[in-house]
Amino acid sequence: MKDDKHATAQPQHWRNWLSFAGGVVAIGSFFAFLLLFAIDVFAHNGNPYMGILAYVIAPFFLFLGLGLMGIGIWFQRRHARRMGVVETHSLLAVDLSRPDDRRRLQIFAVGSVVFLLFPAIGSYQSYQVSESVQFCGQACHVPMKPEFTAYQSSPHARVSCVECHVGHGPEAFVKAKMNGVHQLIGVITGDYDRPIKTPIRNLRPARETCEQCHWPQKFSGNIDRTYPHFLADATNTAYAIRLSLKVGGADPTHGPVGGIHWHVSQDNKIEYLATDDRRQIIPWVRVTDPQGVVTEYRTAKFTNDANAFEIRRMDCIDCHNRPAHQYRAPNDAVDFALSIGKLDPKLPWIKSNAVAVLAAKYATEAEAMAGIAGRLRATYASAPEVDDLVRKVQTIYQQNFFPEMKADWRAYPVNIGHKDWAGCFRCHDGKHSAVGTKKQIPASDCTSCHTIIAQGTGAELNQMSPRLEFKHPGDPVDGACNDCHSGGP
């Protein structure tokens, strides 16, 4: 009986144009994959596109081809059934007592192993590529250029994007890939925000990202930092400030809890709400201390119900919001270049001129390059190193300003200090009072967060003192620093 069945012609469902085309695509991309794979293994040139072609594009077409074959077979079978062709024999029937079937099975087994091995290696590599800095930062070129460029000169230049943006675990992975597909569509259709919006609403909590590397119990104590500046005068007078920042710590077993990192102690809970998209206006703060005592602070103007807003628990990125992508303001960028001797402080008015050409509005990078060159050449025509000067200011521009994406310091507030942006003073401004008491979030005292240990220029900086009054360059000033300072001219 069995042999009778074999004698009947097998319906050859793969014989249709769709399956045939799918087969061609699959085989073609399989060989493309082999070739690209070989190139990637043997040529260590580190080209990110090679990886993307080999482990993302080629497998995509391979599976597309296989999918088409399947669909073709399915249609053909349905068609055959409709036409009344009776399947006489299950396609999968194997009879090991027949040598023919044994041989076929061997070939099939070896073939499958080889065939499956490549996609297996491939998919591992695909995973690696999709997690790599090149993929995140370079594959979608135009929109990511600002973040990628700023990242490369940040303290985290050797930390991959996914460590902060994806975090660990399968849920994070799936979420990120879904998000990635959405972004990819945006890139292809040109439908993305310029500049890309900040802050990122769905960034994972710092516990799962920053704290994987930065031991949250670490006691940092006081950190000494010098902020170099130059005045906008003819001689570009140097004016530096040296602070001892009371960073402190947040864990009682590793040092006193207090200072700036007090906010992230496991035992305290600080929550706030912001009424603007960039989290710059914070009219309401709630503190829950280790004993569970709740204190609610409000500004006088804010009479709304807090629960109508999104309440956020404060973590690392509420202060360190630009750990990897800092777009330097023109003032800071020029101060920094002057302080390391990249720009020559002996060139008259270079501080104010360089800031002015950087801060001017340009529509494209090319326009900016021409604008910077034109204005600096006109001003410093007689300086012998004018070419060098132009190139250096252009480089500052290219690293911090991205007119095509409208991304620069204006679009991305820095929350860690209080000079150009409100930063700490979003809450520590003397306007947040505890409901029902006179208690305030500490503000007016300039020594609650840091002491000034030296300030001024030249020899003055060597006269250190544990606690100096801030001496503003020029005439004494009143008001919040960011009333006058904006990072620009």
Ligand code: HEC
């Ligand atoms: C050290 C951690 C860290 C690394 C590494 C990192 N980022 Fe970010 N990124 C952040 C934080 C923090 C923000 C701002 C989040 C906020 O304010 O909500 C951000 C913001 C962004 C934004 C939104 C726009 C903006 O500037 O606020 C994009 C896009 C982005 N990152 C892309 C990247 C890419 C691409 C890489 C790798 C080349 C990368 N990031 C590496 C921490 C990181």
Ligand code: HEC
């Ligand atoms: C994969 C590990 C890793 C992750 C994740 C990470 N960092 Fe870092 N971070 C580092 C390393 C390494 C350094 C030291 C760089 C150096 O010494 O120059 C550093 C330095 C820093 C510094 C000191 C920067 C300076 O100016 O010297 C700060 C602040 C910081 N990280 C904050 C953060 C924040 C906030 C996050 C989360 C958004 C984060 N880090 C995520 C590894 C990491």
Ligand code: HEC
């Ligand atoms: C209230 C604001 C604030 C919060 C919240 C905050 N930091 Fe800081 N952190 C600072 C300031 C200010 C400094 C001093 C350095 C500076 O001004 O750049 C600092 C310094 C650091 C440094 C450098 C310290 C060293 O020993 O070199 C690291 C690393 C750091 N913070 C990581 C974190 C991490 C991780 C978190 C979240 C668990 C966090 N910070 C939360 C404000 C904050």
Ligand code: HEC
């Ligand atoms: C979201 C609001 C908010 C922001 C932003 C904020 N703080 Fe605070 N901070 C508070 C509150 C609330 C307290 C506690 C007030 C109280 O109940 O005593 C506090 C307390 C402090 C203390 C005293 C801690 C102690 O030892 O008891 C320091 C120092 C401090 N903040 C520094 C900073 C610095 C520096 C920044 C900016 C980098 C900053 N804060 C940003 C809300 C904020």
Ligand code: HEC
């Ligand atoms: C709530 C905490 C806090 C208070 C209060 C505070 N500061 Fe600061 N200040 C900071 C932090 C944090 C930085 C460091 C910013 C950074 O690392 O970029 C800073 C930086 C500075 C700098 C250096 C800025 C620069 O870029 O050169 C000066 C000057 C300064 N503060 C003066 C003052 C004066 C004057 C007062 C009193 C009116 C004051 N601060 C009150 C937290 C505070």
Ligand code: HEC
């Ligand atoms: C009333 C306006 C005003 C206020 C308020 C103000 N400044 Fe200034 N600041 C100026 C002017 C004007 C200059 C001189 C600009 C120059 O020569 O570059 C200056 C210069 C400076 C400089 C040196 C130049 C530079 O690179 O920025 C520093 C540092 C500085 N201010 C810090 C502060 C700090 C910190 C605060 C807040 C505690 C503050 N200023 C408040 C107007 C102000």
